[in-house]
């Protein structure tokens with residue numbers, strides 16, 4: 001084999017981020033390549049949750065809203081996420097879920113482009129992004145969705161009717177990454193607004209959100225905020241006071257504790273909050289953001305591309321006879337921190353692999369996904385995962401009937 005396990009041991013020893021793995025709880029014997037779905041728990045999360053329950057909730061009771069800063073968590077936490085996506089203070093707010101954030105961003109964009117009735121949506125977008133826009137259009141009436149496939153499909157889709165375009169920087173299935181600067185410039189040149197879904201970007205590499213009009217993303221994948229961790233919304237400063245979104249909840253009101261009968265939006269990013277923040281979820285997320293403060297994002301990207309390139313090379317070498325097709329771009333610039341391979345029996349192959357301690361996931365119809373969270377995945381993990389995948393394919397372990405039984409969540 002061209003690359004040996006000893007080479008990978010050496011790469012791990014040279015990895016400037018290697019100490020960060022110790023910050024996470026990872027079960028012995030598990031190679032966890034699903035950080036692109038749910039990140040691993042930071043060791044500090046458990047103590048952070050206990051502290052918030054005991055000191056803030058039990059200790060201060062309702063006083064926690066003031067004394068523990070609960071009311072301002074959406075903004076204070078947004079300011080901590082901002083540097084990871086290239087944004088400044090007062091440009092990001094945290095709360096709700098990505099699906100809700102999509103409604104906020106798209107509805108705010110539509111109000112900025114009165115007279116334009118079209119929302120461009122990618123057929124490859126994660127389904128909830130599409131479903132939320134479909135629901136919005138049904139509710140608002142008088143708007144239409146123009147479907148495209150990938151940013152290539154945009155060419156013929158941009159005209160004077162388009163109000164906004166919603167795309168994911170990194171495709172959840174293929175792992176491919178758009179050239180956001182180029183696409184954003186094209187969309188804006190057509191007079192439309194650009195909204196990026198950064199779910200598979202934030203924490204995978206340094207994002208530059210600044211050319212975008214709006215962006216949304218979750219914090220439970222590469223950012224390791226925990227299951228159900230709140231989402232974020234970025235709003236370019238030029239738009240913040242110029243528009244309103246559809247979900248006019250009381251935390252986004254100019255004077256929430258005046259209890260006025262009618263909605264008046266707060267100034268600035270605050271108006272993109274909706275209602276009561278999930279304080280316990282913020283505790284876990286903020287424990288993770290403490291780790292992120294110590295991460296050099298250039299080193300993160302270098303490690304990510306090295307890991308994904310290594311995995312592609314190894315799988316192509318070891319699994320050549322077994323019917324896998326690389327789905328993700330070979331160009332490291334054009335991919336996130338994920339590698340996908342297609343296989344006609346992808347589902348049982350992935351179940352057999354997980355049974356042998358290598359956790360990836362499967363996306364219909366035939367995609368095996370492998371996420372490489374650079375904070376805690378080692379080069380030896382990539383090596384061992386490729387060797388185990390080759391074994392599963394060579395020995396045809398995946399043919400066992402039990403691996404065909406579908407679980408509810410894949």
Ligand SMILES: Cc1ncc(COP(=O)(O)O)c(C=O)c1O
Pocket residue numbers: 097098099100126128129168172197199200218231
């Ligand atoms: C690109 C993308 N957008 C949105 C979501 C869903 O967001 P949520 O269920 O947190 O609203 C996911 C994953 O679940 C995703 O991968």
Ligand SMILES: Nc1c(O)cccc1C(=O)C[C@H](N)C(=O)O
Pocket residue numbers: 036037038126172409
């Ligand atoms: N958000 C998820 C959920 O609520 C259940 C199971 C998985 C998820 C995920 O995050 C999946 C992920 N967005 C994907 O890229 O497929």
